[in-house]
Amino acid sequence: MTMDIPVLQSYLADQWFGREPLDVLLDASSGVAAASTHAEKPDFAAGLHHARRQGVHGLLALDFQERAQRLKQLSKHLSEHKEELYAWSTHTGATRADGWIDIEGGIATLSAYASLGSNELPSGNVLHEGPVVSLGRKGHFVGSHILVPREGVAVHIDAFNFPIWGLLEKFAPSFLAGMPCIAKPATSTSYLTWALVRRMLQWGGLPVGSLQLVIGSTGDLLDRLDGQDIVTFTGSAATAAKLRANPNLLSRGVPFNAEADSLNSAILAPDVKPEDAEFELFAEEIVREMRVKAGQKCTAIRRIMVPRRQLEALSQRLREKLSKIVVGDPRSSDVQMGPLASKAQQADVLAQLQRLRKDCATVYDGGEHPFAPGAHAQTGAFVGPTLLLCERPSEVAEIHDVEVFGPVSTLLPYDDMDEALELAARGQGSLVATIATRDAATASHAVRRAAVHHGRVLILDAQAAQESTGHGAPLPMLKHGGPGRAGGGEELGGLRAVTHYLQRTAVQGSPSMVAAVVGEYIRGAARIESDVHPFRRHFEELQIGESLLTHRRTVTEADIVAFGGISGDYFYMHFDEIAARQSPFGQRIAHGYFVLSAAAGLFVSPAPGPVLANYGLDTLRFIKPVRIGDTIRARLTCKRKTDRRKTDAQGRGQGVVTWDVEVRNQDEDLVASYDILTLVAKRNAD
């Protein structure tokens, strides 16, 4: 065959390779060849070696903050070039709206992880996971936990349905964590991931070896992994089960995170009537989940639990909506639903649909659904939206077991809410359930039970609907994954996703040693005291452990009265002698916020200097009361420095400094303890 289509190349050991075409990948609508895989076998040993050497080295030459910055720059770069990805995306059958979820959803995930890294991760490559626990009586021996980047490779195996988002949602946390990755997209839509990886590499900001790509088979890749590596998988439960059982992964204890298929549910609660807004919202959510990506979403609603008395009304509402979906070639702007990603998928969906039809009635028949002009079932992978009804869902096992990965959903009538929840649980572990209800007590009861079997639960009501991101959208800040059949993985979820790629280790030692390891001041560790007030030092000059012990201040009744006047806080504990005497403290005490304010007065260095702003307190505890006549003083110690590489409006560099504050009384008892967060200017522009 003469080929004027690109041969998709793998990228391993810093080289694109593969010239000989192997499998031809077809456009989902027209059936015309779009690209082909390559025939040459990759050298996975070389790819792994490259990642473990150059990749790890290059990534760890940066710290968490710098990697977060690169992610931000990368998301900007991809945004600027997104149209070339959209062009490839239409081959998968995706409409512009479908492509938006995959492409812009993926880019937004990069950006979300960039912000997360910038806000929550330290400078350096050691993440301290407190608290510090005292392991001896005198404070000479403490323990804590650190998380450090694994010195291996993350192999990211993805399903065909989200070729961009699927890689980016895995790449972002692993890159942030400092692990190089080898991306293995599903073959049928690998041209889109190939286009993405080319664009990512062309950007030029990724350390050498941090991203590699495999087109086609993984060969012996998994057999070559070791305990520092990690595999993340998205795909069918059957493939997950097979890969998880790889003898090498098992014997070497290679972590395996799986997001697999799932028979997600939507439950219309008994309190919702056809005239309620929630009824319409529920119907819209179902139709959207059938239409978007032609139902090829791991989170799509496969089973719809409906109160038996509302079955007819809901069926009617759904029929009306489904009949209006315009199915056709996604290049046409009025098309709302494209074909499935490939003819193989079409054959699979039609075969699985036949299995369900044996025990189900048809409420809306996709076989009768008209296609827009130019869309042909013979050349393209079109399947019309299909709604089934299973009258006795507790008796039909297949309805809870067969995932038809297309625009197909089934109505399951129920008699009471507990029955609906039991039906949802028959999915043996799902990614997500939606519960539409107007009643908080129903939500509270149902969510507690549904949570056991789901990774995420959306409560749908009219208020949430005003801003809801919908049933089907995994979000980078919330967990994406599910128990049991859904794989048991936790692909997303803010910092949790990053920590998958970090090794957690307990560290024991003296406070000074543990402080040196975690890169933070720990109480009991050596401090640095000098004549220079720490607030007079610029960010670069300040050292962790630099400390100031303030002068003292005796707290008087006048202080309490004055503070009550300024704040308007006349709480009895400060102003009612009789009530205070009957309280556990036995006498009037100073306001906790007065103690805070007085401590600030003790440690502040008032003249203009490098400290630009105080923007908050963390971990505040009032530990002992401060009584009239008590004498307090504060100790301020530089605890943590985070360089977010930020500049102010004048272009001056600045960093975040966290200060440990201890306020003690005349008996050296701790009365207040907290962290202060400040922005501190750099001497030199960054």
Ligand code: NAP
């Ligand atoms: P799949 O057939 O299980 O394939 C998933 C991935 O595994 C593909 O990249 C595939 O590559 C690869 N793979 C298959 N056998 C392999 C082997 N022996 N060694 C290494 N890699 C292997 O799934 P799919 O058809 O692509 O995707 C559809 C399924 O994914 C649906 O069931 C859906 O529910 C599920 N899914 C789940 C999620 C989630 O987050 N939970 C998200 C999306 C999709 P090849 O393509 O080269 O075979």
